[in-house]
Amino acid sequence: MENRLSDSVVADSLDAGHQNLAWEPGPPSGFLAGIDIDALLANPDAEEIVPHLPAQALYYALKQKGIEDALDLLPMLSQDQVERMLDYDAWHRDELVPKKFFKFLKAFAEVSREQLFLRFSELDEEYQLAALQGFFRIHEVENAFDLSEDLQDKAYRMPCDKVFYEIVSEDADEIAFLEELMEAAKENNLRYAYSLIGHSAYLPPGEMLAQVSRFRRGRLEDDGFVNYEDSLSIFEPIDRQALLKKWSSTAQSLDLSELAVQGGSGLFLDAVLSAAGEQDVSVDELFALHQGFLYLANALCSATHVEPDDIPGLNRLLEQGKAILSLGLEYIAQGQLELGIAALRGESSRTLFRVGLSLVDRLRAEVLKSLELMHWPRVERLQRYYIARQWGQILLELDRHWIQNVGLQAGEILKGLFNRFPMVPMRTMQDQNRIIFAPIINLAALVELERNLQTILGTFLIASRTGLNLQQPIDVILREAAMESIRRSQDGDGGGIPQLLQRWRAQLQATASAWWVGDKSNQDEIMDASIDMIHEDLHGLIVLPGVRRSHSTDYESEVPQS
Amino acid sequence: MTQENQSEFLNQDECKALAQAMESKYAMALRGRSFQLNADIKGRGVFVKVVLSNQDKSFYYPVEARVLYEKEEMQAGEAALFLIDYIDAYFEEYLVHENESLYLPIDWADFQYEAIDFQMRGQIQNLKLEELAEQLLKDADTPSLH
Numbered sequence: 024m025e026n027r028l029s030d031s032v033v034a035d036s037l038d039a040g041h042q043n044l045a046w047e048p049g050p051p052s053g054f055l056a057g058i059d060i061d062a063l064l065a066n067p068d069a070e071e072i073v074p075h076l077p078a079q080a081l082y083y084a085l086k087q088k089g090i091e092d093a094l095d096l097l098p099m100l101s102q103d104q105v106e107r108m109l110d111y112d113a114w115h116r117d118e119l120v121p122k123k124f125f126k127f128l129k130a131f132a133e134v135s136r137e138q139l140f141l142r143f144s145e146l147d148e149e150y151q152l153a154a155l156q157g158f159f160r161i162h163e164v165e166n167a168f169d170l171s172e173d174l175q176d177k178a179y180r181m182p183c184d185k186v187f188y189e190i191v192s193e194d195a196d197e198i199a200f201l202e203e204l205m206e207a208a209k210e211n212n213l214r215y216a217y218s219l220i221g222h223s224a225y226l227p228p229g230e231m232l233a234q235v236s237r238f239r240r241g242r243l244e245d246d247g248f249v250n251y252e253d254s255l256s257i258f259e260p261i262d263r264q265a266l267l268k269k270w271s272s273t274a275q276s277l278d279l280s281e282l283a284v285q286g287g288s289g290l291f292l293d294a295v296l297s298a299a300g301e302q303d304v305s306v307d308e309l310f311a312l313h314q315g316f317l318y319l320a321n322a323l324c325s326a327t328h329v330e331p332d333d334i335p336g337l338n339r340l341l342e343q344g345k346a347i348l349s350l351g352l353e354y355i356a357q358g359q360l361e362l363g364i365a366a367l368r369g370e371s372s373r374t375l376f377r378v379g380l381s382l383v384d385r386l387r388a389e390v391l392k393s394l395e396l397m398h399w400p401r402v403e404r405l406q407r408y409y410i411a412r413q414w415g416q417i418l419l420e421l422d423r424h425w426i427q428n429v430g431l432q433a434g435e436i437l438k439g440l441f442n443r444f445p446m447v448p449m450r451t452m453q454d455q456n457r458i459i460f461a462p463i464i465n466l467a468a469l470v471e472l473e474r475n476l477q478t479i480l481g482t483f484l485i486a487s488r489t490g491l492n493l494q495q496p497i498d499v500i501l502r503e504a505a506m507e508s509i510r511r512s513q514d515g516d517g518g519g520i521p522q523l524l525q526r527w528r529a530q531l532q533a534t535a536s537a538w539w540v541g542d543k544s545n546q547d548e549i550m551d552a553s554i555d556m557i558h559e560d561l562h563g564l565i566v567l568p569g570v571r572r573s574h575s576t577d578y579e580s581e582v583p584q585s
Numbered sequence: 586m587t588q589e590n591q592s593e594f595l596n597q598d599e600c601k602a603l604a605q606a607m608e609s610k611y612a613m614a615l616r617g618r619s620f621q622l623n624a625d626i627k628g629r630g631v632f633v634k635v636v637l638s639n640q641d642k643s644f645y646y647p648v649e650a651r652v653l654y655e656k657e658e659m660q661a662g663e664a665a666l667f668l669i670d671y672i673d674a675y676f677e678e679y680l681v682h683e684n685e686s687l688y689l690p691i692d693w694a695d696f697q698y699e700a701i702d703f704q705m706r707g708q709i710q711n712l713k714l715e716e717l718a719e720q721l722l723k724d725a726d727t728p729s730l731h
Contacts, residue, residue, distance in 0.1 A: 027670045028606040042613040042681055335682060422609050457617055 030419060038415030039327040040443025041339040044460040048342045058084035060093050073099035078107035079246055079317065086334050090130045097134050102145045110239045111331035117236055124154045125200040136207040143204060144215060147238060153231040155223035158201055160189040179205065182213065188220050247318030254325035258412065260384060261377040270355045270366050280544045282358050283466040290464050292349035295363035315372040319344050322373065343444035344376060346462035351378030353466050382469060383445040386476060389540035390440060393480050396537045397487035400494050414443040428496050433479040440476065447472040473541035474549060481553025484538040485527045498560040505561050528554050594662050595624045603669060607676065614680035618644060624665040629653050631661050633668040642712035648672050648689060652703035671698055
């Protein structure tokens with residue numbers, strides 16, 4: 024078995040993309056917190072309402088509250104709801120986990136033995152047998168004394184006194200549940216009880232499991248849980264320009280920075296939904312929207328191997344999915360609410376998500392191109408992983424081989440860009456040497472990420488043009504180059520550090536095509552930021568005055584002369 | 586430790602790489618904390634200690650595991666990786682599934698996984714506070730001049 028901390032296993036875990044970077048998702052919202060169980064139970068019509076509620080939303084509400092704290096609700100559930108909840112709860116990947124299955128149904132036993140019997144016996148036959156397979160061993164004898172002494176102690180008696188069964192498990196919880204289940208079956212339908220132990224003891228192993236797994240997959244597909252291979256299509260590129268033209272007549276003049284400035288600080292999607300709420304939106308339309316979001320969330324679950332019962336994981340995915348979807352919507356609607364409402368009605372949530380992602384993909388491709396033009400070490404590995412969409416491998420590569428050279432800040436910005444769900448650094452925790460990220464919730468956040476990238480690529484460009492070995496920390500490269508400049512200035516060859524910084528800035532200006540990514544509207548500002556970053560890197564080597572003024576002022580006299 | 590065992594056992598660099606791998610996996614939930622990992626052979630036992638702590642050690646969580654590797658028919662290195670795997674699985678539950686109330690016994694307790702018997706223990710400590718308290722007691726013990 025492969026070690027849990029081997030490169031490939033760690034890369035697999037990073038590939039999911041929702042738990043790699045330090046960020047703080049909010050509390051569960053949307054359909055994860057959509058049903059208030061207490062309010063529902065207080066409703067006099069609860070018994071009529073509950074069976075018509077969507078199973079998935081109800082399941083998450085139950086999980087949030089704790090199923091053992093919502094026992095009153097359980098008898099109201101339809102059998103289809105119970106079966107679907109087991110589909111969400113009792114499986115790991117494609118394997119039924121009996122312990123989880125028993126744990127879920129144990130809550131019904133707490134309501135009554137009759138409830139347990141009812142819920143279990145009305146499951147698909149294949150489900151019942153797959154869950155119990157291998158747990159019973161039967162002994163048929165003429166008399167109880169014919170059993171060996173050992174068996175007499177541990178075998179359970181059927182009422183006929185000729186059939187005995189053992190429970191094959193070492194787990195106390197499993198044994199307790201199976202004892203309770205058999206008691207419930209014996210009390211409610213003796214014939215069924217005999218049949219149950221007989222079938223589960225004698226069926227060939229695995230036969231029922233394969234069938235029930237197939238049925239489950241079908242039911243999950245109804246909920247939008249596509250298989251892993253199909254779910255990956257949600258991350259495929261899309262022609263965003265075509266969609267832009269479809270929804271906007273002024274597509275050509277679109278400028279992301281301008282739009283970002285116009286946009287609000289929150290999610291455009293929330294603003295659109297709020298505006299739509301003020302218009303006449305039919306219940307059918309709202310339901311279709313809800314289903315669209317649900318399908319997106321479920322497809323993301325499949326793609327990232329998040330199990331349907333992993334509420335924190337699902338919450339993180341929902342927040343990421345909603346952010347990217349909102350970004351795509353803001354882009355094709357150009358920040359206009361009316362257009363946003365129309366696009367939300369006219370495009371699937373899946374399409375909007377892909378549009379949002381394609382905006383970041385453009386940046387990813389441009390960053391890789393720039394690094395290639397700079398001949399940055401190991402860039403070909405990043406390119407290879409990027410083409411194969413191996414997000415986990417990219418993150419591992421950045422962690423293992425890039426951060427030590429490009430520095431924590433630049434390394435983390437690149438990790439945010441190449442995370443499966445792209446993220447933007449929000450703040451640095453100074454005492455803890457770590458960066459907190461946030462999902463790219465709107466065009467303003469995308470522009471922020473773009474600026475971060477432009478700034479670090481500016482410093483990379485300067486380092487790459489020093490002619491020094493790039494397989495060492497970037498601050499060491501810049502300091503060495505600065506030292507060389509000081510030496511030359513003492514020899515009367517060239518200027519000092521301020522002149523060097525000016526030369527570097529001029530170099531950035533002259534070679535913009537080799538390092539610039541994204542919009543070109545703020546080049547001066549970014550070049551200043553890059554030079555500021557270099558200035559920071561030179562700290563400790565020499566005392567420099569404020570750099571920004573240096574672009575127009577000669578302050579060579581302030582540089583210490585040895 | 587025998588020569589053979591030493592050559593096959595985890596060295597410091599490997600321990601560091603494993604700790605880094607755990608930091609990569611759980612970056613989201615670390616909140617400024619980091620991992621340290623040590624593995625050792627003492628007598629017939631392999632001992633592994635993974636510490637999750639913050640910078641000032643006001644949160645200091647050593648999780649330890651040990652196994653009689655020969656009795657379990659394992660090589661020392663294999664046993665260390667087995668224990669590290671189990672500890673990693675524990676931290677996955679503790680950190681990623683946000684189950685930070687999942688505590689281990691304070692003293693050595695028996696565990697079994699994949700038919701291998703081993704022991705574990707773990708206790709969250711506040712070393713910063715303990716140091717301050719110790720300092721305070723030391724100061725109190727010092728005879729006053731007045």
